Amino acid sequence: MLLLHQTNAMPRKSHPWGAPPWTVDFRPVPRALPDHVDFAIVGGGFTGLSAAAWLCRLAPGQSVLLLESAALGEGASGRTGGLALAETAAGPLPGLGDVLAGYKKILRALRIDSRLALPGVFELGRSAPAKNSPISWSDSGELQVVRIVPGGVIDPGKVLAGLARAAEKTGAQIAERAHVYAIDFSNPLCLQIRHKFRGRIHRKEIRAGQILLATNAFSLELAGLRVAAAPKLTFALATEPLSAAQLKAIGLSSRRPFYSIDLPYLWGRLLDSNGVVFGAGLVPLPASLNALFRNPASGGSHKNASLNLRRFDVRKGEAAVRLRWLEARVRNLHLALHSVRISHRWAGPILFTEGMRPIFHRHPRSKNVIVLAGYNGHGVALSVYLGQWAAQALLARRPLPRW
Numbered sequence: 001m002l003l004l005h006q007t008n009a010m011p012r013k014s015h016p017w018g019a020p021p022w023t024v025d026f027r028p029v030p031r032a033l034p035d036h037v038d039f040a041i042v043g044g045g046f047t048g049l050s051a052a053a054w055l056c057r058l059a060p061g062q063s064v065l066l067l068e069s070a071a072l073g074e075g076a077s078g079r080t081g082g083l084a085l086a087e088t089a090a091g092p093l094p095g096l097g098d099v100l101a102g103y104k105k106i107l108r109a110l111r112i113d114s115r116l117a118l119p120g121v122f123e124l125g126r127s128a129p130a131k132n133s134p135i136s137w138s139d140s141g142e143l144q145v146v147r148i149v150p151g152g153v154i155d156p157g158k159v160l161a162g163l164a165r166a167a168e169k170t171g172a173q174i175a176e177r178a179h180v181y182a183i184d185f186s187n188p189l190c191l192q193i194r195h196k197f198r199g200r201i202h203r204k205e206i207r208a209g210q211i212l213l214a215t216n217a218f219s220l221e222l223a224g225l226r227v228a229a230a231p232k233l234t235f236a237l238a239t240e241p242l243s244a245a246q247l248k249a250i251g252l253s254s255r256r257p258f259y260s261i262d263l264p265y266l267w268g269r270l271l272d273s274n275g276v277v278f279g280a281g282l283v284p285l286p287a288s289l290n291a292l293f294r295n296p297a298s299g300g301s302h303k304n305a306s307l308n309l310r311r312f313d314v315r316k317g318e319a320a321v322r323l324r325w326l327e328a329r330v331r332n333l334h335l336a337l338h339s340v341r342i343s344h345r346w347a348g349p350i351l352f353t354e355g356m357r358p359i360f361h362r363h364p365r366s367k368n369v370i371v372l373a374g375y376n377g378h379g380v381a382l383s384v385y386l387g388q389w390a391a392q393a394l395l396a397r398r399p400l401p402r403w
């Protein structure tokens with residue numbers, strides 16, 4: 001029975017945000033929730049899973065419970081493009097260290113088959129191209145390679161499954177369909193949870209010594225981020241496998257992923273199958289990235305914004321329009337892509353923060369609660385790397401950064 005749970009691929013029913021090409025080949029062992037834990041982690045994406053795995057490794061005697069509203073990877077981590085990038089969206093930050101080297105080390109230490117490849121990443125631009133750019137695409141001007149920067153790709157489904165397996169194997173309890181709807185910030189902390197278990201909804205209160213909130217673009221009220229961060233939905237699609245000749249024609253034979261450094265933004269990567277993923281677009285559409293934070297003190301503009309993200313459906317309305325816009329751009333990039341079949345269309349949440357800096361601090365209502373979120377679309381390597389740091393901080397082995 002145990003084996004069955006651990007090896008079954010996660011079934012993906014039709015989701016309003018569409019289906020990415022990744023498979024999360026792991027289901028946690030379903031268990032009733034405990035009354036008390038040393039550490040509760042809220043959020044089953046890269047951040048929460050990395051923190052859970054490291055807490056168990058660093059403090060084997062302590063109890064660790066990870067609570068996920070839906071299924072592991074339901075948020076950005078299961079819907080990401082999987083480009084492993086250096087530093088943060090705001091560049092290097094004081095005390096950050098080498099994110100890519102740290103990421104590689106973590107994946108190795110936890111024995112995760114991540115399919116990590118680090119051939120470098122093409123930065124594309126519409127001006128000042130490098131000599132002999134292999135890419136020449138038509139997209140609001142001529143998009144060409146400007147430079148190559150450190151980085152590469154992973155398989156997000158494999159990283160999610162690998163982190164979860166590592167956490168569970170070393171003693172963490174992982175609960176899916178366990179939504180934390182309130183936290184009592186008194187001492188001891190108390191989480192209020194709605195848990196779907198054995199076909200029924202159970203309400204449960206759990207006392208916790210410390211909590212990590214790794215909820216990214218959701219539950220902004222709980223994390224105290226309603227004013228400080230702006231959630232958006234972003235879009236991606238994958239093409240059918242391309243031939244070697246097509247890949248050569250579009251300049252991707254080196255298998256390097258890419259992103260543009262000017263607007264309109266475009267990013268992408270190859271799949272193992274030789275399909276190509278392209279991504280771009282945000283809803284709700286901001287007038288500009290600066291406009292996201294024009295008047296953060298007023299707070300009004302982001303009210304209920306995370307709830308709103310769940311209302312978008314990639315088959316309808318504004319979200320469908322953005323996806324069609326992305327598809328039209330992709331077909332127009334190069335003749336070799338003009339009639340390509342699209343195999344996957346999907347969306348996922350991004351949390352934007354002021355100055356593009358990740359949020360990594362103690363919750364204003366309790367020093368026993370840490371909030372870690374807001375990678376601004378740059379969190380594949382960073383989330384796992386900072387998840388380890390969060391575990392060290394919860395164990396008082398490392399101070400939090402001052403970003």
Ligand SMILES: Cc1cc2nc3c(=O)[nH]c(=O)nc-3n(C[C@H](O)[C@H](O)[C@H](O)COP(=O)(O)OP(=O)(O)OC[C@H]3O[C@@H](n4cnc5c(N)ncnc54)[C@H](O)[C@@H]3O)c2cc1C
Pocket residue numbers: 042043044045046047048067068069070071072073074075076077078079080081082083084085178179180181214215216217218219222234235236279347348349350372373374375376377378379380381382383
């Ligand atoms: C389409 C797309 C492409 C991207 N591409 C890249 C890329 O190529 N490179 C890169 O570096 N970054 C990329 N990113 C960003 C990157 O994927 C994220 O920064 C990263 O996955 C964030 O991980 P996380 O664990 O912090 O958040 P998430 O993966 O979003 O996890 C948060 C989890 O918390 C759960 N949750 C929320 N509230 C509650 C609650 N109250 N109770 C219980 N559970 C709760 C959610 O269900 C969710 O599963 C992309 C993002 C998207 C959407």
